[in-house]
Amino acid sequence: MNTKIIEAVIAPPPTHWVGDGFKVHNFIPGVPGLDMQKMDPIILMDYNAKMKVAGSEHAGGVGVHPHRGFETVTIAYQGKVQHHDSHGGGGIIGQGDVQWMTASSGILHKEYYEKEWAKSGGDFQMVQLWVNLPKEVKMSPPRYQAILRENMGHVVLEDMESFVEIIAGEYKGTKGPALTFSNVQLMNARLKKGAKADFSFPSRFNTAILVIEGSVIVNGNEHVPANYFVKFKNEGEDFSIEAKENALVLVLSGDPIREPIAAYGPFVMNTQEEIRQAFKDFEDGKFGYLED
Ligand code: MN
Numbered sequence: 001m002n003t004k005i006i007e008a009v010i011a012p013p014p015t016h017w018v019g020d021g022f023k024v025h026n027f028i029p030g031v032p033g034l035d036m037q038k039m040d041p042i043i044l045m046d047y048n049a050k051m052k053v054a055g056s057e058h059a060g061g062v063g064v065h066p067h068r069g070f071e072t073v074t075i076a077y078q079g080k081v082q083h084h085d086s087h088g089g090g091g092i093i094g095q096g097d098v099q100w101m102t103a104s105s106g107i108l109h110k111e112y113y114e115k116e117w118a119k120s121g122g123d124f125q126m127v128q129l130w131v132n133l134p135k136e137v138k139m140s141p142p143r144y145q146a147i148l149r150e151n152m153g154h155v156v157l158e159d160m161e162s163f164v165e166i167i168a169g170e171y172k173g174t175k176g177p178a179l180t181f182s183n184v185q186l187m188n189a190r191l192k193k194g195a196k197a198d199f200s201f202p203s204r205f206n207t208a209i210l211v212i213e214g215s216v217i218v219n220g221n222e223h224v225p226a227n228y229f230v231k232f233k234n235e236g237e238d239f240s241i242e243a244k245e246n247a248l249v250l251v252l253s254g255d256p257i258r259e260p261i262a263a264y265g266p267f268v269m270n271t272q273e274e275i276r277q278a279f280k281d282f283e284d285g286k287f288g289y290l291e292d
Contacts, residue, residue, distance in 0.1 A: 004238055005232065006230055009228055010229040011227075021111075026047075029043065029044060038206065039252070042130070043261065044129065045128070049125065053079065064110045065108065065110070066107065067109070068138070068281075071101060071133065072128060075128075076093045085107050085108060086290040089142070100147060104142050106287040108289070133257075152166055153166030154166070157191070169186060185251070186251070191214075191216070191243035192243060199240070199253075209229070210230075218242075220242070
């Protein structure tokens, strides 16, 4: 075992609202030391820790806005999220489902609570990642993938009750369904108390975990509570997660693209000129049309 050493255990930073539906801890790039290059190709991570949403006729969320140059990956752990985009993509995800929207050349979308769920309200918990695209596909056509929990890869662990769900990438020979443009590994470890899962990713991959539920021990000695983020060093390959109580852990790893990043608001390109072009194309209506 060539242990992947922990670089930092990071407490959730203060929250801010995204639209009127998502109250997020921005770990990437908001936390000092976690800039867009640090977890390349994962350039943003917003985490809406578990919160109670009161029932309402108004479904909170974010209205129509553009993206270009990357992918938004939304994991609905609790509650239901609805999405529409100007490329015809859309759908509802709930309880563990994922939407993987490749904005690439440009898309308008809106994201909000699913209307029926919003009426009754309940627990809400969500992660949104931005996954960068290599230069050669930043201007390719948009794409939308709805990834339901039942279609994810599924690897049962030693206790026969705990398992790893693979969204993207591969775990112990079982692949996840997401189509990706770079090597992105995204999986949920759903562990019963006392269960242990081992992971192995190349040292050059940028690797981290986020504890969604419960608490865990990483590499046999580091206690990590719910809502904390663990960034590993680019040294060593293997790490373990042991559940101190029933736990759910999001595991993220990716082969860095290592290209220049020019980011402004909803656009992530390689140069400032491309950012200016994105604003111009957006203003010229080249991202399509989406009703509010
Ligand atoms: Mn968005």
